[in-house]
Amino acid sequence: MFRHAGDFTKSILAGALCLAGTSSFSALAEPPDFAPNPSAAWFAYSREFIPPPSGAGPVGPLPGHRHVSNDEFRLTGKQATFALGDPDSPILKPWAADKIRERNATLLSGKPLFSPHASCWPIGVPGFLLEPMTRPMYFVQGPKEVVMILTSFMDVRHVPLTDKHSANVLPSWYGESIGHYDGDTLVIDTVGIDERTQVDGYGTPHTKELHVIERLHLINGGEELEANFHVEDPGAFTRPWDAIQRFRKYEATVAKMPVNSIPVLATPEEGPLTEAICSENPNSFLGLPAMPIPQAAKPDF
Numbered sequence: 099m100f101r102h103a104g105d106f107t108k109s110i111l112a113g114a115l116c117l118a119g120t121s122s123f124s125a126l127a128e129p130p131d132f133a134p135n136p137s138a139a140w141f142a143y144s145r146e147f148i149p150p151p152s153g154a155g156p157v158g159p160l161p162g163h164r165h166v167s168n169d170e171f172r173l174t175g176k177q178a179t180f181a182l183g184d185p186d187s188p189i190l191k192p193w194a195a196d197k198i199r200e201r202n203a204t205l206l207s208g209k210p211l212f213s214p215h216a217s218c219w220p221i222g223v224p225g226f227l228l229e230p231m232t233r234p235m236y237f238v239q240g241p242k243e244v245v246m247i248l249t250s251f252m253d254v255r256h257v258p259l260t261d262k263h264s265a266n267v268l269p270s271w272y273g274e275s276i277g278h279y280d281g282d283t284l285v286i287d288t289v290g291i292d293e294r295t296q297v298d299g300y301g302t303p304h305t306k307e308l309h310v311i312e313r314l315h316l317i318n319g320g321e322e323l324e325a326n327f328h329v330e331d332p333g334a335f336t337r338p339w340d341a342i343q344r345f346r347k348y349e350a351t352v353a354k355m356p357v358n359s360i361p362v363l364a365t366p367e368e369g370p371l372t373e374a375i376c377s378e379n380p381n382s383f384l385g386l387p388a389m390p391i392p393q394a395a396k397p398d399f
Contacts, residue, residue: 130283132237138236138349140237141345142227142345144343146159146228146299153339154189155341157184157298160202166178168232185198220292222271222297223295224298227343230248230250230345233249234249244257247371249371255272257275257277257286259279273310275288283314287310290306291308304331305333307330309329310330312326313326321347322346324344325342325344327342327343328340
């Protein structure tokens with residue numbers, strides 16, 4: 099069991115006080131506390147990544163086809179749609195563009211396609227940052243590890259606080275993440291991400307070369323969480339690209355009014371992390387071809 103982030107912060111502050119009055123003190127910065135109490139959590143503003151102010155950005159929506167999410171449907175009553183990506187994005191290599199083009203053609207023909215996450219497949223990185231919109235994301239910050247937990251389907255990312263990846267990184271659903279604090283920012287470096295995951299909600303594929311660096315920090319006086327991330331995958335993309343995702347406080351939002359009166363949320367009452375199980379199911383989803391249940395049929399070593 100990991101200690102609460104508040105205990106970690108207190109230990110850092112105690113050490114810093116010993117350096118007061120020295121030149122070293124000004125170089126120290128308090129690490130961010132993403133979980134000041136057990137009820138603190140975050141949910142995203144959008145299910146699409148935000149492009150950077152300049153330079154190459156993520157795949158965007160297919161022109162003329164704005165995505166209406168289930169979250170927007172609950173809020174406005176507009177008919178929900180499936181997200182269609184732009185296969186002509188300049189960051190895509192031809193084979194990756196073809197994957198998006200094929201997916202779009204299926205959806206435009208009237209056939210639904212649900213994300214692998216809807217069938218309880220882990221969502222991968224950086225797709226993890228898109229998910230906490232209707233149910234929140236929690237952090238547990240300890241002295242040796244940061245844990246990120248999605249309430250929906252209980253997806254968990256473990257981020258050891260270290261400066262070296264393993265000598266032999268084995269592919270896994272969330273890859274191997276290592277992290278460190280850079281002043282008020284948590285920096286996470288992830289490699290070895292399973293190729294069955296998708297980069298975003300448009301079905302953008304990747305290869306085993308995918309490398310993601312995330313920088314998480316608080317903005318707006320601690321009322322919002324921002325994730326700036328950098329993506330490299332020479333197997334799938336023509337160039338490295340950057341994107342942004344922002345989150346608001348789940349705790350503050352539900353404290354203002356009864357949770358059942360907030361149409362955009364599909365979530366339990368405010369409180370500590372609740373368990374939500376995603377049951378593995380070999381049957382088809384709404385009449386679609388069934389996705390196989392992920393299996394560990396052979397050892398990884």
